[in-house]
Amino acid sequence: MPSEELKIKLIDMVLCFSRALDLLHPEISDHHLRVAYIASCLAEELGLTPAEKQDVLIGGALHDVGAISSPVMTSLFDHALAHYRLGDANSPDDLHKHGEEGYILTRDFPPFAQAASAIRFHHANWDFGRGKEFAGEPIPLASHILHLADRIAVLPDANRNILEQAAEIRKTVGTDSGRQFSPEIVAAFDEISTRESFWLDIACQHKEPIIRSRFGDWEIGLDLETLEQLGKVFGRIIDYRSPFTATHSSGVAATGEALAQRLGIPFTERKLLRVAGYLHDIGKLTVPIEIIEKPGKLTSEEMLIVKQHSYHTHRILSMVPGLETVNIWASLHHERLDGKGYPFRPREIPLGSRIIAVADVFTAITEDRPYRKGMDRVQALNVLDQLVIDRAIDGDIVDALRADFGELLFIRSLSQQPTENSAAEAA
Ligand SMILES: [Fe+2]
Ligand SMILES: [Fe+2]
Ligand SMILES: [Fe+2]
Numbered sequence: 303m304p305s306e307e308l309k310i311k312l313i314d315m316v317l318c319f320s321r322a323l324d325l326l327h328p329e330i331s332d333h334h335l336r337v338a339y340i341a342s343c344l345a346e347e348l349g350l351t352p353a354e355k356q357d358v359l360i361g362g363a364l365h366d367v368g369a370i371s372s373p374v375m376t377s378l379f380d381h382a383l384a385h386y387r388l389g390d391a392n393s394p395d396d397l398h399k400h401g402e403e404g405y406i407l408t409r410d411f412p413p414f415a416q417a418a419s420a421i422r423f424h425h426a427n428w429d430f431g432r433g434k435e436f437a438g439e440p441i442p443l444a445s446h447i448l449h450l451a452d453r454i455a456v457l458p459d460a461n462r463n464i465l466e467q468a469a470e471i472r473k474t475v476g477t478d479s480g481r482q483f484s485p486e487i488v489a490a491f492d493e494i495s496t497r498e499s500f501w502l503d504i505a506c507q508h509k510e511p512i513i514r515s516r517f518g519d520w521e522i523g524l525d526l527e528t529l530e531q532l533g534k535v536f537g538r539i540i541d542y543r544s545p546f547t548a549t550h551s552s553g554v555a556a557t558g559e560a561l562a563q564r565l566g567i568p569f570t571e572r573k574l575l576r577v578a579g580y581l582h583d584i585g586k587l588t589v590p591i592e593i594i595e596k597p598g599k600l601t602s603e604e605m606l607i608v609k610q611h612s613y614h615t616h617r618i619l620s621m622v623p624g625l626e627t628v629n630i631w632a633s634l635h636h637e638r639l640d641g642k643g644y645p646f647r648p649r650e651i652p653l654g655s656r657i658i659a660v661a662d663v664f665t666a667i668t669e670d671r672p673y674r675k676g677m678d679r680v681q682a683l684n685v686l687d688q689l690v691i692d693r694a695i696d697g698d699i700v701d702a703l704r705a706d707f708g709e710l711l712f713i714r715s716l717s718q719q720p721t722e723n724s725a726a727e728a729a
Pocket of ligand 1: 365400424425
């Protein structure tokens with residue numbers, strides 16, 4: 303499949319990841335997509351260019367990625383929501399911290415550069431114009447748009463009709479004009495919030511088509527290289543959630559590609575396999591962090607929840623037209639050759655999925671984790687060989703791994719080195 307034939311749109315990848323983030327916490331269901339929608343409407347009303355609107359949309363869709371790490375996630379969202387509902391003018395330090403971490407997590411992908419800057423300061427107050435900069439750095443208008451959009455997004459009470467609440471919300475926002483929010487952006491809100499459809503769109507649970515039809519006119523396609531870069535950024539965010547798996551997806555991506563090369567798979571498929579490796583555990587965003595990081599044995603109920611993650615990987619990635627093959631390779635990584643894996647139990651498991659399955663086990667057992675060292679060659683091959691005997695994984699792929707074990711171990715560990723840009727380091 304030549305790269306020109308990739309038909310994957312940046313907006314679909316962004317909306318799918320935004321939806322995945324919204325599966326993290328019951329309190330924020332729909333929060334990222336809601337902020338993306340509101341911020342885009344504000345940007346439109348303010349007369350921003352299509353490129354600026356696009357940056358605002360991406361910024362809104364991803365704005366709280368820095369808040370998904372385990373120690374702070376739940377309390378941070380509770381805190382942020384309370385803070386916003388109360389209209390507290392002084393943003394606490396932890397709110398600024400997740401803006402900074404979100405910036406670090408997203409800035410390396412060139413099409414996200416402007417959105418990353420907007421995310422960085424999305425909790426800065428306008429402070430009667432002093433909020434145009436922070437410590438000598440200019441704060442982009444897009445940050446102030448996100449700031450107001452975030453507030454509007456959390457104010458509606460889900461138990462009441464949203465149209466009943468419009469006047470109160472307009473009043474609350476107006477009270478904070480100048481102090482928290484730029485008066486220019488509040489004026490844009492006053493204008494768009496006269497329309498019932500604006501409020502009904504906010505309340506609608508199926509926002510992707512609304513956002514796509516109103517703001518998806520920038521149909522930027524991804525080539526193989528940018529898809530790989532984007533997969534890497536998303537993989538890093540997925541991993542960043544927990545130090546237990548801090549670089550796991552990068553390891554699976556690199557090992558999957560290296561195994562594919564040794565099995566004679568052509569270049570394009572190898573690169574797509576790498577993308578599948580970055581995204582294979584995206585469904586884990588639906589598993590509560592207390593379960594992911596539980597020190598002891600999981601109960602059978604918790605185990606059932608963990609086992610659902612590859613189903614969710616499939617559901618999330620199926621939102622992206624053109625990503626079908628990557629989706630199959632990613633979401634069948636817990637299937638077994640004897641049909642006793644989960645959750646689809648297909649009769650045939652495609653080679654790409656079997657490679658990701660081996661790369662996943664190899665990475666999981668050889669990587670160091672905070673609570674244990676990774677296995678050495680003998681131990682790891684014992685585990686893998688037993689899985690082949692049990693008809694769980696593909697013996698030919700394990701043989702390819704065995705033939706070049708040292709090199710694959712090196713590739714895996716190199717891909718998992720923290721980089722100077724890693725947010726985990728900055729945190
Ligand atoms: Fe935030
Ligand atoms: Fe937020
Ligand atoms: Fe998994």
